[in-house]
Amino acid sequence: MAPKHQAPRGTRDLLPEDTARWQWAEARAREVFSRYGYSEIRTPIFEDYELFARSSGESSDVVQKEMYRFSDLGDRALALRPENTAGVVRAYLESGMGGRSRIHKLWYMGPMFRYGRPQKGRYRQFHQIGAELIGSAAPGADVEMIALFVDLYRAWGIDGLTVAVNSVGTPATRLAYGDLLRAWLAPVATQLSADSQARLVTNPLRVLDTKSEVDLALFQQLPAPPRMVDHLDADSADHWAAVCAGLDAVGVAYEVDHGLVRGLDYYTRTAFEVHDRTLGAQSALGGGGRYDGLIEQLGGPPTPGVGFSIGQDRSMLVLQERGLSVENPTVVLVVAMDATRTAAQTLARELRQEFAVESDLEGRSFNAQMKAAGKSGARFLVILGEDEWQRGQVAIKDSKLGTQDVVAPSALAALLRSRITA
């Protein structure tokens, strides 16, 4: 106990029982992305600090107090990426992808970093799987993106999730809507919780999802709050109607959440999220939305985009709680006797060209090897008995069929192959 070092706060090791599940989930995700026609992009884990500050919004919490900023030995102002949309857009512009064709469908997975107080499902190094569709402003792009989003969860066996969807309009309509909210809250403004009073100034859209009992009771005294979707510009309203119709047509189950707001400033029009209550307070499993102004803001031509990111750590937590176990069991266990230990190693290596094979490394007794064989769950036991070996034969037990045969070592591979596929 008390090793000299421990993983830094908010980071953790993924141990073999975890990586088996992670790899499984990642493989499923790659399949889904590929069927939707998305290609992988890998961008640096750190970027210029300015990139994130400008894209996420100077006033956002992520930038204000959660960014891992540092300067390198050449005094460059850098930051570990807190999310990956900014990096993908930067790469898109830097490589001139926009000039090669109009629409690009990209996906990524990897670690992100935010400095917050750790909690179950909230880490300082966490992992996201995400996608970006750059170059289309059509409502169909939003619909496809949301369908892809829910199909990823489905591929992991997490179904029954309902996507919450909203439209956050444009920066201009959002500002105007904020004023409407302030006016709506004005009668009770001085009685609101301290948190809400602060948000009333900085980000009035956030007041609506307060958890304060006091605030919620005050809301009851007011008429129904104004809804963002009722105060969109004409184009955004058309877009919103088309997205809802598209989701209905495609068969994606969703509900409209009029209070849904995203944490990063670059979102426009469509925003969506999915939650899982079994996770406790950190219930957001993933979310995304449209970001039509971002690319221009980062120095590119006016270019629309939509994307999402999924919290991999949280999703894996849900899978774990649902009892998903992924294992890669030994299929063949080679048991040796004193005179056949070397031969066993040779045979194991040959069989490993095709099968999952284990054999004793430590010169353990025959009994000990047999006990280990029982616990391993291996279907086949290849036993190199001294007498049989002398005659050029080995015994093979099949625990599924309950049989034992004696064959020449050269015939093993073919026998195993036929038994496994049978």
Place this chain on the structure above:
RNA sequence: GUGGGUGUAGCUCAGCUGGCAGAGCAUCGGGUUGUGGUCCCGAGGGUCGCGGGUUCGAACCCCGUCACUCACCCCA
């Protein structure tokens, strides 16, 4: 960042008002040197998170610290 809770064997946890650090599971070995997960016997494994303090004596009380955890905040 704010406020609570918890740290004892690899894991799950006991440990009374301060008095020799324990169990179950897991691991390893054995049950006549050639056939299995059960069963029986045995063994190894601890800086009681870490550092101070109080005390004749601290896993236990006090202070600090690190980590985890719950809620808030924020979000994935």
